[in-house]
Amino acid sequence: MVRHGWTGRILEVYLGDRTSRVIEPPAWLYEKFIGGKGLAGHYLSQHLDMEWDDPDMPILIFTGPLVGTRAPTSGRATVMSRSPLTGTVGDTSVGGGLGTKIKRARYDGIILRGSSNKWIGVEIADDKVAFVDASPLLDLTNGDAMDLLADKGSVALIGPAALRGVRFSSLMVDRHFAAARNGIGLSFAKKRIKYLSCDGGARVSVHDAGELDRAREDIFRLVSASPILLGESGIRNMGTPALYDLMHTRRMMPTDNFRTTFFPDAPDLNANAVKKRYSPRKKGCTGCHILCKKGSRDGVVLPEFETLSHFTALLRNSDLHTAVRANELCNEYGIDTISAAVTLACFSEIEGEHLTPDRIMELLGQIVRREDIGDQLADGSALWAASRGKPSSSMSVKGLELPAYDPRGAYGMALAYATSTRGGCHLRAYPIGHEILRKPVATNRFSFAGKARIIKIAEDTNAVIDSLTACKFVFFASSLEEYAHALTAVTGVETTATDLSKTGERIYYHERIMNARWGFSSKDDDLPPRFFEEAGSSGPDFDVPPLNRDDFLGARGRYYKIRGLDADGAPTRDKTRELDLEWTD
Amino acid sequence: MDRLVAKYVGKMVEQRIADDGMPVLGCRDSDIVWSRKDPKITEILEDVFEHLNINSLLHCRPSEPYGSMIEYLAAHSDGAILPQDTETRTFLHDLPLAASFTVEEVVHNLKRRKIVILPGGEIVSFGTVSPQQAFIGFSSVCFACFVKFMSDRLQDSRTAKMDDLARRIMNDALKKTEISHAHEKTSNEGPYITQDEVHREMARVGKLTVMSGMVDSYFGNISYLMDDTLYISQTGSSLDELEGTIDPYRLDGSSCAGITASSELTAHLRILETTGKRAILHGHPKFSVIMSLDCSEEDCDGAGRCHLECPKTRTVGDVPIVAGEVGTGRYGLCNTVPEAMVNTGGVIVYGHGLFTVGSTDLDEPLNNLLDIERMCFEEFVKLTGY
Ligand code: SF4
Ligand SMILES: [Zn+2]
Numbered sequence: 001m002v003r004h005g006w007t008g009r010i011l012e013v014y015l016g017d018r019t020s021r022v023i024e025p026p027a028w029l030y031e032k033f034i035g036g037k038g039l040a041g042h043y044l045s046q047h048l049d050m051e052w053d054d055p056d057m058p059i060l061i062f063t064g065p066l067v068g069t070r071a072p073t074s075g076r077a078t079v080m081s082r083s084p085l086t087g088t089v090g091d092t093s094v095g096g097g098l099g100t101k102i103k104r105a106r107y108d109g110i111i112l113r114g115s116s117n118k119w120i121g122v123e124i125a126d127d128k129v130a131f132v133d134a135s136p137l138l139d140l141t142n143g144d145a146m147d148l149l150a151d152k153g154s155v156a157l158i159g160p161a162a163l164r165g166v167r168f169s170s171l172m173v174d175r176h177f178a179a180a181r182n183g184i185g186l187s188f189a190k191k192r193i194k195y196l197s198c199d200g201g202a203r204v205s206v207h208d209a210g211e212l213d214r215a216r217e218d219i220f221r222l223v224s225a226s227p228i229l230l231g232e233s234g235i236r237n238m239g240t241p242a243l244y245d246l247m248h249t250r251r252m253m254p255t256d257n258f259r260t261t262f263f264p265d266a267p268d269l270n271a272n273a274v275k276k277r278y279s280p281r282k283k284g285c286t287g288c289h290i291l292c293k294k295g296s297r298d299g300v301v302l303p304e305f306e307t308l309s310h311f312t313a314l315l316r317n318s319d320l321h322t323a324v325r326a327n328e329l330c331n332e333y334g335i336d337t338i339s340a341a342v343t344l345a346c347f348s349e350i351e352g353e354h355l356t357p358d359r360i361m362e363l364l365g366q367i368v369r370r371e372d373i374g375d376q377l378a379d380g381s382a383l384w385a386a387s388r389g390k391p392s393s394s395m396s397v398k399g400l401e402l403p404a405y406d407p408r409g410a411y412g413m414a415l416a417y418a419t420s421t422r423g424g425c426h427l428r429a430y431p432i433g434h435e436i437l438r439k440p441v442a443t444n445r446f447s448f449a450g451k452a453r454i455i456k457i458a459e460d461t462n463a464v465i466d467s468l469t470a471c472k473f474v475f476f477a478s479s480l481e482e483y484a485h486a487l488t489a490v491t492g493v494e495t496t497a498t499d500l501s502k503t504g505e506r507i508y509y510h511e512r513i514m515n516a517r518w519g520f521s522s523k524d525d526d527l528p529p530r531f532f533e534e535a536g537s538s539g540p541d542f543d544v545p546p547l548n549r550d551d552f553l554g555a556r557g558r559y560y561k562i563r564g565l566d567a568d569g570a571p572t573r574d575k576t577r578e579l580d581l582e583w584t585d
Numbered sequence: 586m587d588r589l590v591a592k593y594v595g596k597m598v599e600q601r602i603a604d605d606g607m608p609v610l611g612c613r614d615s616d617i618v619w620s621r622k623d624p625k626i627t628e629i630l631e632d633v634f635e636h637l638n639i640n641s642l643l644h645c646r647p648s649e650p651y652g653s654m655i656e657y658l659a660a661h662s663d664g665a666i667l668p669q670d671t672e673t674r675t676f677l678h679d680l681p682l683a684a685s686f687t688v689e690e691v692v693h694n695l696k697r698r699k700i701v702i703l704p705g706g707e708i709v710s711f712g713t714v715s716p717q718q719a720f721i722g723f724s725s726v727c728f729a730c731f732v733k734f735m736s737d738r739l740q741d742s743r744t745a746k747m748d749d750l751a752r753r754i755m756n757d758a759l760k761k762t763e764i765s766h767a768h769e770k771t772s773n774e775g776p777y778i779t780q781d782e783v784h785r786e787m788a789r790v791g792k793l794t795v796m797s798g799m800v801d802s803y804f805g806n807i808s809y810l811m812d813d814t815l816y817i818s819q820t821g822s823s824l825d826e827l828e829g830t831i832d833p834y835r836l837d838g839s840s841c842a843g844i845t846a847s848s849e850l851t852a853h854l855r856i857l858e859t860t861g862k863r864a865i866l867h868g869h870p871k872f873s874v875i876m877s878l879d880c881s882e883e884d885c886d887g888a889g890r891c892h893l894e895c896p897k898t899r900t901v902g903d904v905p906i907v908a909g910e911v912g913t914g915r916y917g918l919c920n921t922v923p924e925a926m927v928n929t930g931g932v933i934v935y936g937h938g939l940f941t942v943g944s945t946d947l948d949e950p951l952n953n954l955l956d957i958e959r960m961c962f963e964e965f966v967k968l969t970g971y
Contacts, residue, residue: 221675224914227820227848231913232834233841245842272839434714438821438845441717450586450614453640454714460638481678481697496696501638558615 002027004207005065005491006035007106013122013129015191016055016114020129022107031493032580034500035064035108036469037091038507040080043111044089045510045582048517052082052090053190055115061156061196062109063099064469067287068204070212071486072219072478073471075100075287079156083182084190085167085339085380086399086423087518089511090182093427093466094156095285095293096174098198101154105200115191123152124198134194138163141332142172145195153199159334161368162189166378168339168401172331176283176293176301180336181400182422183380207492215486219478220289226477228437229290233271235473239280239294240305241271246436247309250445251539252409254402255313257345258395258530261406261544262537263313269320277320278302290473296324303327303337306426309404310341315348315355322357326364333368339380340364342394342401346381347373349393392529398423398520407527408536408544410435412443412451415555418525419455419563421511427472429458439476446542448551452558460504467507506579509564513571513581522569525556586612593643593720594620600795601648602727608645612716632688633709637695641712643719646705650758651727654734656706657754666702668729669736669878671892671937672801672869675911680726683709700726728801728869731758735875735965742969743881759971762872764959765797775946776811776863783809783816784831790947791824794868799954800824805868805938806847809947810857813837817853819845824868848912852919852940859923862942866950869938872961876901877933879968892916892936902960906933931957 001024002008008030013020025039033039040060050057059081066074077099083090102110105126112122116131119138123130137145142159149155154174162169162185169185170178179185188194206212223229230236247253248266255263274280274294280302284291294302303311303323307330311323330337344363348355355363366374376384381401385394395402400423407414412431420428431454435445443454461480465472468483480497488495532552536544560567564575576583590612597603609627610620613634619627630642646652658666659682666680673680677699683690686703694701700710700722708726712718738755741747747755777783787807794800794807805824808817815834822830834843834850843850853865880891880899887896892908893916899906905925909918918934925932930953931941939957943949 218678220914221910224917225675225848225911227846227850227912228844231844231846231848232838232850232854233844233846238841238844242841242844245840246844249842267840270839271841275838436845438819440713441715441721441821443715450589450612450640450715453614457638457640457713481699484697498637498692498696505638561615 002030003492004205005069005487006030006108007103007204009107010109010111011107011124011129012111012113014114015112015116015120015193018116018131030065032503033507034464034467034503036062036467037078037080037093037463038467038503039109040078040091041089041507041510041514044080044082045514047082048514050082052084052087052187055191056113057082059112059184059187059191060109061098061102061112063102064467065487065491066468066470067099068103069206069490070216071470071490072216072223073285073288073290073474074468075285076469076471077102078466078469079171079179079184081184081187082518083184083422084186085183088398088423088515088520089421090184090187091422091466092179092181092184093469094171094173094177094179095288095471096177097154097286098156098173099469100286101198101200103200103204104202105198106202110196112191112193116193119192119194121195121197122193124196125153126200126202137194142334143175143332146175149195149197152197155195155197157195158185158188158193159332161333161335162186164368164370164378165189166335166367166370167380168336170334170336172334176295177285178331178336181338181425183336185334206490208489211489212486215482215489218482218485219474222477222482223290223474228439228476229473235292236282236290238271238275239292239302241274241303241308243305244270244308247404249539250409250436251537251544252406252436253309253313254395254404254406256316257314257349257393258402258406259349259534260537261409263316265318266313269308269312269318269323273320274302274308278324285471288471292473300324300328301331306404307337307341310338310345311360314341314345314404315360317355317357317360319357322360326360329361329364329368335368338403339401340367342396343367343377343381343384346385346393346395347377350385350388350390395528395530396424397527398524400424405432406536407531408547410445411448411547412445412455414527414531414547414552415448415451415559416455418527418556419459419559421508421515428462429455430462430472431455431458433476437476440479448555452555453562456559456562457501459508460501462504463507464500464504506581509571509575509579510581512563512565513576516570522556522567525569527552586614586618589716590618590620593716596720597645597723600724602651602724603645604648608643610641610643610716610719612641614640629686629688629691633691633695636688636692637711639711639713641716641719643710643716643723644707645723646707647723647727650754650761651731652706653754654758655702655708655726655730657751658730658734659702659704659706666730666733668733669936670729670732670874671911671934672725673729674892674936677722677725677729680729702726724801728871731871732874732878735871736878738969739875739879739965755969756971759966762962764962765955773946777809777946778811780811780816783811784828786947787816787818787831788827790866790951791818791827793951794866794954795823795825797955799868799870799958801869805866806849806853807867807947808853808865810863815853815857817843817846817850820847849919851913851917852922855919855923856926856940856942860926860942862944864943864945864947864950865940866947866954867938867940868954870954870958870961872965873901873933873939873958874936876961876964877906877935877937895935901933901964903929904931904933904957904960905929906935908935911937933957
């Protein structure tokens with residue numbers, strides 16, 4: 001039995017007969033997978049023979065041991081299923097108050113099983129679980145639906161886009177926070193869950209509050225020393241669009257569907273432009289003092305860096321307000337902003353049509369309603385480009401559209417996109433930390449030397465962060481060393497940075513095993529050919545050549561070796577056993 | 586990788602924290618590249634690599650006087666050395682001691698901390714993205730232990746209790762200490778008028794600062810205000826390698842390209858605002874730090890929180906000492922240094938380092954830095970009766 005940090009209880013909800021029960025996993029399972037993404041992965045791995053839309057494919061919403069305590073930035077949760085968009089492991093870390101409320105209702109996670117025959121809301125309040133008719137909400141946009149659910153604690157809901165079957169639908173939490181990227185919203189729609197709310201009043205038991213305060217002080221001190229977090233131009237002041245100017249000057253801003261990496265109008269569309277025009281207010285996840293989210297005075301959620309970059313440079317759009325409106329539309333209807341923008345850019349390239357602001361908004365409207373051409377684009381860029389016989393115009397990896405860091409300007413990022421278990425994602429290893437932001441120290445962004453191990457270590461670390469569950473941003477300043485201290489203080493279970501890192505390795509390898517069972521291999525650990533064939537835009541005193549294919553493959557081969565995979569990227573029996581995971585022939 | 590390994594071994598020797606031929610630095614991607622192979626050391630380190638999720642490992646006994654100081658501190662500590670300087674407090678927390686140089690002992694300690702001290706004053710440190718981290722860890726231990734050892738001696742001299750060994754190590758260290766006199770000003774007296782000139786001068790003065798031993802590792806920062814742009818060294822940049830690592834920060838905030846600027850950007854901005862000066866240099870000269878830690882107040886209300894807030898007005902000579910932590914937090918030094926800088930050329934931050942300013946060129950803050958450090962050194966000598 002776990003006693004502190006974790007609640008020791010997981011809520012299993014059966015949508016078919018509208019029942020629920022509490023299960024109490026053994027303590028070793030918590031130590032083996034921590035919580036959050038790790039523990040969710042454990043439950044996902046019991047369904048390797050299923051398609052994403054099988055009614056028995058569960059949705060897992062898990063928090064970690066630090067959630068609901070005073071450990072900094074640990075109010076987050078992981079939502080996971082098999083991804084409707086990519087068919088890979090589909091997990092997404094989400095902020096807001098969801099994780100904290102789940103913990104306060106005394107659960108470490110919620111497993112949603114089966115599917116409902118009618119549209120419902122699942123309302124959880126401490127020990128009570130209610131299944132509520134959601135039909136009055138079906139036609140509402142997310143903001144309007146949230147208004148009606150305002151007294152229900154933390155609310156996660158899907159929008160009209162998921163109801164119509166958009167493959168990159170998101171789940172919106174507490175208005176401002178998107179669980180996006182994998183189309184997890186569509187998984188909810190498949191089960192006919194319009195929303196899930198959670199409220200609870202219990203306190204999370206902490207083993208040693210004094211020790212936790214000391215760990216917290218250490219983390220705060222590091223955060224204060226971090227220019228990227230709390231500096232003049234840091235994300236607290238400016239939000240994540242603080243990165244916009246840097247991507248511009250480093251010639252890493254994907255422009256015109258990644259055909260160039262420099263957008264001349266960028267200086268007028270940066271974080272400062274957003275600040276001047278919308279006078280943002282700071283917002284953040286429960287339990288965080290960094291508060292990187294920004295909302296306008298009238299409550300509109302302002303775009304994150306990736307969204308801002310893609311809805312401007314990627315589409316060669318110079319109108320800031322269009323980017324803000326596009327972001328709002330995506331949030332109100334519930335679709336992933338990165339996938340939406342990349343899919344539009346892919347459309348623009350294949351059709352040879354430059355998209356005006358009006359056209360961008362029109363196409364987005366068609367996507368969220370699956371109308372006209374939007375009906376095809378709603379399946380994402382990879383399927384659409386393939387259907388047009390031009391698969392290489394989809395700038396995606398494993399079917400997940402790429403975010404706003406051009407890999408020709410950061411070779412670690414190139415490798416990380418390729419190896420990510422959920423496809424084209426920057427957050428699995430976030431090498432931008434050292435390749436661009438100089439944290440913990442700077443590495444040479446135009447080199448693959450040493451990057452294989454660096455990426456492997458970072459993937460392990462981030463798997464831990466998503467299992468604790470904390471925010472990756474705080475790790476620009478802090479490290480597992482301080483968080484191991486916090487975790488021991490919270491749970492009373494002795495651990496170290498290295499122990500955690502080993503657990504992260506297990507969690508990540510576990511995802512490779514699942515993906516391999518779902519048919520993914522080295523052919524999927526690859527980048528769109530454009531990056532090997534075309535140069536990026538040069539800077540004042542540097543060039544951005546195409547990636548060298550042999551160097552890339554060399555680094556990927558070293559990565560496989562370091563990760564304990566075979567030459568085709570498949571898991572091996574030895575490594576599986578070493579990590580105490582299950583091997584099936 | 587070979588290049589990085591050679592570079593950081595070179596830096597250790599150049600900065601006189603390691604003797605030539607001593608460091609064993611390994612960097613690992615799928616295979617390990619070693620700076621040199623010494624089976625007694627590399628065999629153990631190879632095993633350590635297997636147990637930790639890291640990419641570089643460094644083993645070295647620091648040169649004198651650091652090696653002896655570390656040994657002395659280790660002999661007088663229980664389980665870990667606890668330095669009081671900000672650098673250690675913030676980034677290393679404490680300096681654990683291993684009972685022996687074995688795989689188990691090293692792994693046990695490095696699972697929790699970035700460095701471990703072995704019997705005989707050797708240090709093992711590691712990195713997860715670059716051997717540079719191992720170098721920084723090593724160099725930070727040297728700095729922290731020098732400061733702690735010397736601060737303890739100041740304590741001793743107050744209570745007239747210094748033992749012979751400690752005195753010998755201290756005297757050797759003092760004998761070796763040279764603080765250069767003010768540098769001749771170059772013909773380029775400022776104010777600088779082109780960006781190229783600003784870059785060139787920052788790089789030149791940055792190098793001089795490191796060469797004069799006024800920083801630990803290479804940390805420190807430097808800035809120069811020209812028109813409406815503050816040119817400032819990037820976070821984690823080497824003052825001796827500033828080419829390509831200077832960020833322009835636009836005072837009107839119109840660009841965030843300075844997000845990678847030094848963590849002390851806010852302090853620099855406020856200092857310039859309060860003093861109307863143009864140039865700032867920040868380093869960690871050892872004797873300034875040591876003197877800042879030396880406080881004879883008895884029964885002070887602030888005791889134990891000296892690095893955060895200090896209720897007294899303290900000085901060395903006429904140079905103010907203030908409290909404050911790195912960065913912009915509640916106790917950030919950006920809240921204390923600027924005000925103290927009015928009417929003076931330099932301010933010492935408790936347990937941390939020294940900020941100096943200049944009106945037109947960067948030589949002025951460098952010379953202020955050297956003058957203050959020399960004054961602190963002389964003060965130290967006077968107090969310890971060397
Ligand atoms: S830094 Fe931003 S995303 Fe992370 S926890 Fe804080 S508010 Fe949420
Ligand atoms: Zn400093």
